[in-house]
């Protein structure tokens with residue numbers, strides 16, 4: 001019996017996740033809302049499929065009853081996360097997704113107790129940038145005493161997917177945030193910080209951004225001061241009409257545009273630890289790592305409630321994804 005259901009399977013990210021799962025012998029069901037697309041993909045990969053809309057409780061429940069893990073790749077998540085998390089809680093199914101928006105993580109925080117009562121794991125962003133930065137943070141924290149502050153940066157290289165651009169545009173949390181003394185507070189969006197991504201460019205200026213790590217790193221470390229930053233290189237954030245955009249970078253483009261992430265941890269006595277993650281392009285990393293996270297949860301992870309990838313699997317999880325290496329700086 002398949003233990004994993006991949007929803008939003010026919011989108012750019014969902015399709016790469018399904019292809020990776022099929023190539024690696026994972027038993028799964030693929031699903032989505034558009035019958036023709038779902039059936040075509042299922043036939044090409046020779047895997048079972050389900051067609052349902054997230055608003056159809058009866059069909060969602062029927063589909064979830066027979067699986068242990070739902071991997072939701074259907075973004076924007078503000079339309080799909082709540083109905084699918086609630087359905088997972090109703091049916092005792094673990095919920096994982098590929099969300100990059102803060103809103104999905106706020107929802108998982110809010111539904112933590114309900115999920116615990118149902119024995120269900122909520123793991124938003126299970127394999128995305130939150131997994132990269134969360135594992136990198138956990139690695140750096142093992143190398144310092146009395147940590148006071150964590151600053152994280154992601155170097156996004158090459159183009160984003162159309163779905164990511166739409167999700168970013170529809171995000172409900174529009175403020176630029178940071179975490180100070182345990183609270184999420186506004187941050188001046190013009191604030192910058194320098195990071196060295198160990199990619200031959202030396203220290204570069206990164207802009208502040210609201211990343212979900214403001215929630216996940218706080219959850220897994222309880223360090224109350226967190227800043228999140230990014231740098232984009234190439235045509236990462238496209239301009240112009242969405243309709244003209246391709247679904248996402250081609251396999252060749254992804255292969256030639258690896259990402260890096262950097263972390264700076266500052267301790268109470270002012271000492272500093274820096275580390276960097278060299279990894280795959282985010283549009284390869286996210287679907288691959290998400291399937292790996294789903295496999296791990298399906299194999300029997302026991303902590304219920306809102307969880308983080310680094311908290312559940314430890315900092316080494318990121319290094320199990322091919323092409324991912326952490327270095328001390």
Ligand SMILES: NC(=O)c1ccc[n+]([C@@H]2O[C@H](COP(=O)([O-])OP(=O)(O)OC[C@H]3O[C@@H](n4cnc5c(N)ncnc54)[C@H](OP(=O)(O)O)[C@@H]3O)[C@@H](O)[C@H]2O)c1
Pocket residue numbers: 008009010011012013014032033034037053054073074075076077079080098099100125127128129130161162163164165167168247248282283286
């Ligand atoms: N965390 C990360 O680092 C990371 C990395 C990659 C992607 N992402 C996120 O993953 C999401 C997907 O990105 P993508 O590039 O794959 O987008 P995409 O190509 O537009 O695919 C979106 C998929 O979601 C489905 N969908 C959208 N709204 C739906 C709804 N209301 N009900 C049911 N299904 C719905 C679409 O179904 P139809 O085909 O039937 O329209 C499609 O299959 C985005 O939110 C993106 O930001 C995050």
